[in-house]
Amino acid sequence: MSPFPTSTVLGYPRIGPRRELKRALESYWNGTSGRDELDRVGAEIRERTWRRLAELGLEGLPSNTFSMYDQVLDTAVLLGAVPARYRAADDPYFAMARGTEGLAPLRMTKWFDTNYHYIVPEIGPDTVFALDAAKPLAEVREARALGFETRPVVVGPVTFLLLAGALDRLDDVLGCYAELLSLLAAEGVAWVQLDEPALVGDRSAEELAAVRAAYARLGSLADRPGLFVASYFGDLGEALPALAATPVEAIGLDLVRGGVPALDLSGKTVVAGVVSGRDVWRTSPERALAALGAVRASEVTVSTSCSLLHVPYSVAAEPELEPGLRARLAFAEEKVAEVVALARSPRLDASPAEPSVALPAPVAPERRGPYAVRAAAQAEHLGLPPLPITTIGSFPQTGSLRAARAAVASGTLSQDDYERQVEAEIERVIRVQERLGLDVLVHGEPERNDMVQYFAEHLDGFAVTRNGWVQSYGSRCTRPPILHGDVGRPAPITVRWATYAQSLTDKPVKGMLTGPVTIVAWSFVRDDLPLRDVVFQVADAVRDEVRDLEAAGVSIIQVDEPALRELLPLRRAAQADYLEWAVAAYRRATSGASDRTQIHTHLCYSDADQIVTAIDGLDADVTTIESARSGARILPTVGSFTRGLGPGVYDIHSPRVPAAAEVEDLLRRTLAVLPVERVWVNPDCGLKTRTYEEVEAALANVVTATRTLRADL
Ligand SMILES: CN1c2c(nc(N)[nH]c2=O)NC[C@@H]1CNc1ccc(C(=O)N[C@@H](CCC(=O)N[C@@H](CCC(=O)N[C@@H](CCC(=O)O)C(=O)O)C(=O)O)C(=O)O)cc1
Ligand SMILES: N[C@@H](CCS)C(=O)O
Numbered sequence: 092m093s094p095f096p097t098s099t100v101l102g103y104p105r106i107g108p109r110r111e112l113k114r115a116l117e118s119y120w121n122g123t124s125g126r127d128e129l130d131r132v133g134a135e136i137r138e139r140t141w142r143r144l145a146e147l148g149l150e151g152l153p154s155n156t157f158s159m160y161d162q163v164l165d166t167a168v169l170l171g172a173v174p175a176r177y178r179a180a181d182d183p184y185f186a187m188a189r190g191t192e193g194l195a196p197l198r199m200t201k202w203f204d205t206n207y208h209y210i211v212p213e214i215g216p217d218t219v220f221a222l223d224a225a226k227p228l229a230e231v232r233e234a235r236a237l238g239f240e241t242r243p244v245v246v247g248p249v250t251f252l253l254l255a256g257a258l259d260r261l262d263d264v265l266g267c268y269a270e271l272l273s274l275l276a277a278e279g280v281a282w283v284q285l286d287e288p289a290l291v292g293d294r295s296a297e298e299l300a301a302v303r304a305a306y307a308r309l310g311s312l313a314d315r316p317g318l319f320v321a322s323y324f325g326d327l328g329e330a331l332p333a334l335a336a337t338p339v340e341a342i343g344l345d346l347v348r349g350g351v352p353a354l355d356l357s358g359k360t361v362v363a364g365v366v367s368g369r370d371v372w373r374t375s376p377e378r379a380l381a382a383l384g385a386v387r388a389s390e391v392t393v394s395t396s397c398s399l400l401h402v403p404y405s406v407a408a409e410p411e412l413e414p415g416l417r418a419r420l421a422f423a424e425e426k427v428a429e430v431v432a433l434a435r436s437p438r439l440d441a442s443p444a445e446p447s448v449a450l451p452a453p454v455a456p457e458r459r460g461p462y463a464v465r466a467a468a469q470a471e472h473l474g475l476p477p478l479p480i481t482t483i484g485s486f487p488q489t490g491s492l493r494a495a496r497a498a499v500a501s502g503t504l505s506q507d508d509y510e511r512q513v514e515a516e517i518e519r520v521i522r523v524q525e526r527l528g529l530d531v532l533v534h535g536e537p538e539r540n541d542m543v544q545y546f547a548e549h550l551d552g553f554a555v556t557r558n559g560w561v562q563s564y565g566s567r568c569t570r571p572p573i574l575h576g577d578v579g580r581p582a583p584i585t586v587r588w589a590t591y592a593q594s595l596t597d598k599p600v601k602g603m604l605t606g607p608v609t610i611v612a613w614s615f616v617r618d619d620l621p622l623r624d625v626v627f628q629v630a631d632a633v634r635d636e637v638r639d640l641e642a643a644g645v646s647i648i649q650v651d652e653p654a655l656r657e658l659l660p661l662r663r664a665a666q667a668d669y670l671e672w673a674v675a676a677y678r679r680a681t682s683g684a685s686d687r688t689q690i691h692t693h694l695c696y697s698d699a700d701q702i703v704t705a706i707d708g709l710d711a712d713v714t715t716i717e718s719a720r721s722g723a724r725i726l727p728t729v730g731s732f733t734r735g736l737g738p739g740v741y742d743i744h745s746p747r748v749p750a751a752a753e754v755e756d757l758l759r760r761t762l763a764v765l766p767v768e769r770v771w772v773n774p775d776c777g778l779k780t781r782t783y784e785e786v787e788a789a790l791a792n793v794v795t796a797t798r799t800l801r802a803d804l
């Protein structure tokens with residue numbers, strides 16, 4: 092077996108340095124360009140990546156890390172796990188990812204504790220697995236034709252099945268993996284990388300036995316490449332001895348989030364993830380070299396802690412960043428250079444002691460009155476009908492607004508003209524809602540490029556990038572802000588737009604803010620303070636904004652926390668502590684409001700049922716939450732909820748317009764578990780990715796369904 096290269100990365104960004112893949116995908120989907128053009132752009136991105144990695148001096152180049160949509164979906168296709176209903180679609184792959192007319196897409200959810208979303212494979216007892224290795228084989232050949240030998244990367248069998256909730260099908264998928272390994276060996280591939288991030292979570296004895304069985308079986312194959320099992324996003328814990336006892340030749344460890352294991356891994360290669368793939372900071376060479384020196388293994392390869400998918404392409408594309416900050420940053424390209432430099436450095440012998448950080452005492456939130464008192468004060472003040480209808484905040488973001496923002500940035504449109512355009516959009520959104528008959532209106536968020544970036548642009552302590560795009564799902568990207576200093580709010584941020592919207596209508600207009608946990612979760616965050624201290628700093632800034640909105644006469648304020656679940660530590664032992672401070676931070680942000688001001692919060696991930704107690708702990712007067720898309724799965728768990736709740740009645744992720752009867756059905760199911768006085772009617776999430784046509788039709792049906800139910804009360 093050839094030795095493992097001395098330097099590598101677990102994966103690389105793939106949307107293109109200027110989001111070339113995003114544009115190509117969207118033109119293909121809307122019919123402006125054909126499949127050939129999409130494939131050409133994909134090939135160009137792959138070629139450029141391999142060439143760049145090689146130029147930077149990286150030895151071990153990965154392949155099959157490119158994806159047209161998502162690597163978990165690619166793995167489902169690799170294993171033949173395409174549900175029958177998609178097979179007849181024009182393009183089954185994109186039908187699974189995005190749905191087609193009459194066919195809902197597969198479920199999408201967060202990839203571990205990141206802001207990346209994967210497509211959840213649908214695997215049942217009858218799923219027939221059959222290997223289709225076309226994509227990894229084609230990428231190996233494509234790279235070879237360019238002069239590069241590569242290591243194909245595939246999601247490993249245990250993680251794939253755990254994500255699909257189907258570990259009982261392990262024996263069946265292992266047949267496909269075995270066949271894949273033998274095809275890759277025949278192709279002359281030296282190493283294959285099987286990604287097993289699920290092993291860094293708490294795993295039962297049965298699951299650990301599955302790990303041993305899977306890798307014992309794959310390891311025992313006569314004809315196969317070297318097996319590299321990559322873990323990331325934390326410590327392997329008990330899964331490490333399980334893996335170490337199998338014949339896999341190389342094991343990848345996240346030595347940024349996890350510690351150097353005490354276990355002696357002689358006989359194995361350790362692929363040591365000492366350069367973080369989750370942040371944008373330069374690596375401390377001392378710390379990295381010490382970790383490399385402390386690993387006990389036959390060979391140690393320098394690598395990233397996880398795929399670089401989660402960071403932008405290059406700091407070189409950010410000439411406008413303040414030079415002092417810029418010098419502290421490393422995006423994907425710079426991280427590759429760090430890996431190469433570390434691989435070429437002599438190793439140190441021992442790990443320095445980690446500095447211990449003293450945690451400050453928990454901050455007691457300022458209390459609002461009890462819910463019953465608040466609810467009575469709000470009912471009197473707001474006078475809303477039963478089953479109040481509202482939306483989550485954003486209305487469709489139009490191309491002309493996006494183009495206008497780009498024009499302001501490039502100096503071809505004045506700030507004043509831009510603001511007139513935003514006002515015109517707000518007026519349009521208010522009139523649409525009045526015409527439809529909604530009860531609590533929103534201004535539509537047209538002034539926001541993104542619900543986190545917008546706030547970062549108006550707070551001290553943050554920097555934003557021009558081109559620092561990171562894939563969120565499919566063609567959708569965000570530019571995570573960089574939180575590098577102490578956070579403060581120099582001036583009110585949203586008051587101007589909220590009061591303008593309220594001036595146009597007699598109906599209440601909700602003020603709309605992003606919560607402290609979400610602002611931090613969707614940013615790159617300084618690493619010299621405990622995360623919770625950073626979250627509390629942001630909470631104080633949000634609190635200032637809540638107070639100013641209230642003082643300006645806004646009587647309903649929504650503080651969104653969609654990322655509350657996302658930051659939940661992967662290991663149970665750390666979860667209670669996190670939830671305690673995250674909830675305290677939210678309460679700190681909102682508890683400056685008077686009892687008469689109604690506080691709303693919003694969460695939009697289907698696995699919110701795992702943290703219902705914490706959501707209740709936020710103490711918001713009204714919580715709106717995704718439900719329609721996840722088949723009302725949340726309903727059985729929210730019966731214990733003691734305040735206002737709006738389980739979404741309309742899945743905004745799909746262009747499909749729900750019929751009034753469907754909405755009525757969801758509402759009836761909600762009313763079966765919650766008293767009518769506390770039920771709100773709303774979509775699952777914001778409407779920014781939809782068109783006005785879809786939104787108006789869907790909301791009209793929501794209003795019809797609600798009126799039918801109100802008539803029955
Ligand atoms: C709710 N979600 C969010 C997450 N994270 C966030 N930070 N924000 C979120 O809202 N995580 C979980 C989910 C993920 N969901 C989404 C949904 C939608 C998007 C999305 O649509 N992203 C846009 C980019 C948004 C943005 O920053 N827009 C800017 C810049 C727009 C732009 O591309 N401008 C053009 C020029 C303008 C033109 O001529 O059209 C350019 O720069 O070239 C803006 O509006 O100003 C996307 O397109 O991917 C993301 C996550
Ligand atoms: N207020 C935001 C929340 C999205 S999670 C929106 O409506 O887009």
Ligand SMILES: [Zn+2]
Pocket residue numbers: 483653693694695775776777
């Ligand atoms: Zn949402």
